[in-house]
Amino acid sequence: MVGEKSPVSGVLKDLMSFRERIVEQPLPSEPPLPPEPPLPFETTYPSEPPLPSESPLPSESLLPSEPPLPSEPPLPSGPPAPFTPADCSERPEKTSGVYTIYPSGAAVQVYCDQTTDGGGWTVFLRRQKQEPQLNFSRTFKEYEGGFGSPSGEYWLGLRNLHFLTSQKQYELRVLVARGTESASSHYKKFQVGAGDSYKLHVEGYDKERSTAGDSFTYHSGRQFSAIDRDRDMAEGGSCSEWSGGGGWWYDYCFITNPTGLFGGDKPAHEDSDLYLEWRYWQGYYAYLSELTFMIRPKTLELG
Numbered sequence: 001m002v003g004e005k006s007p008v009s010g011v012l013k014d015l016m017s018f019r020e021r022i023v024e025q026p027l028p029s030e031p032p033l034p035p036e037p038p039l040p041f042e043t044t045y046p047s048e049p050p051l052p053s054e055s056p057l058p059s060e061s062l063l064p065s066e067p068p069l070p071s072e073p074p075l076p077s078g079p080p081a082p083f084t085p086a087d088c089s090e091r092p093e094k095t096s097g098v099y100t101i102y103p104s105g106a107a108v109q110v111y112c113d114q115t116t117d118g119g120g121w122t123v124f125l126r127r128q129k130q131e132p133q134l135n136f137s138r139t140f141k142e143y144e145g146g147f148g149s150p151s152g153e154y155w156l157g158l159r160n161l162h163f164l165t166s167q168k169q170y171e172l173r174v175l176v177a178r179g180t181e182s183a184s185s186h187y188k189k190f191q192v193g194a195g196d197s198y199k200l201h202v203e204g205y206d207k208e209r210s211t212a213g214d215s216f217t218y219h220s221g222r223q224f225s226a227i228d229r230d231r232d233m234a235e236g237g238s239c240s241e242w243s244g245g246g247g248w249w250y251d252y253c254f255i256t257n258p259t260g261l262f263g264g265d266k267p268a269h270e271d272s273d274l275y276l277e278w279r280y281w282q283g284y285y286a287y288l289s290e291l292t293f294m295i296r297p298k299t300l301e302l303g
């Protein structure tokens with residue numbers, strides 16, 4: 001009965017074929033599993049950061065090269081500080097002559113009187129017989145800066161005069177001469193104010209020590225005038241023009257005219273205002289053959 005299709009076997013057959021169908025039937029493919037997430041220990045770590053010891057330390061070679069040490073300060077045994085005497089009283093020399101001083105820091109040559117009355121005098125104006133005579137008819141600007149040669153006739157300059165006399169109190173000595181006669185006048189205080197008026201302040205005429213009279217106090221308080229700058233007290237004109245073309249603390253106009261024309265070779269009393277004068281010594285128009293203005297710090301006054 002084998003071969004005989006029994007109902008049972010038919011059922012089995014059906015079951016089998018059903019099974020086959022099921023088995024053979026491609027199973028709906030499972031959706032691909034998402035790739036397993038890498039296990040933590042398998043995780044590819046980002047490459048390890050370089051160990052500190054290996055990290056590119058700012059290697060020394062990359063450091064800016066050390067700046068060179070500052071050169072050592074000069075040892076005390078080095079060159080001494082520059083010698084810059086402000087005036088002749090700070091010069092060590094005991095003989096009179098032309099020396100360098102530094103009234104405002106800049107070097108300037110002047111004549112130092114190191115013997116008269118103890119010395120230490122800085123000459124700021126000198127008139128004398130020489131060939132040729134120095135021209136004193138100068139601009140205000142020239143009077144500010146100074147002109148001439150300290151070995152002969154010269155004017156130190158208003159700027160330096162102001163600078164010096166605003167640092168300390170200065171006394172003034174004026175030497176006058178006519179022919180073989182000479183005399184002097186002393187003032188306890190001499191000061192030149194600031195530019196651009198450079199006002200004169202002179203006081204303390206010392207009668208005891210003076211033999212030439214006081215021809216200067218009259219000018220105290222006046223501004224400085226020159227041929228190109230009229231600051232005098234004469235409203236009708238220019239004292240400089242009337243007095244030889246110089247520069248001075250003219251009032252109306254002068255008792256002393258130190259920057260007038262050189263008149264030492266003129267006869268006395270020629271009656272002209274153009275020449276050098278110091279009127280309260282030998283009177284008006286007794287033209288001088290020498291005239292020197294010199295100053296030194298009051299503290300050095302000897303008597």
Ligand SMILES: [Ca+2]
Pocket residue numbers: 230231232233234235236237238239
């Ligand atoms: Ca005038």
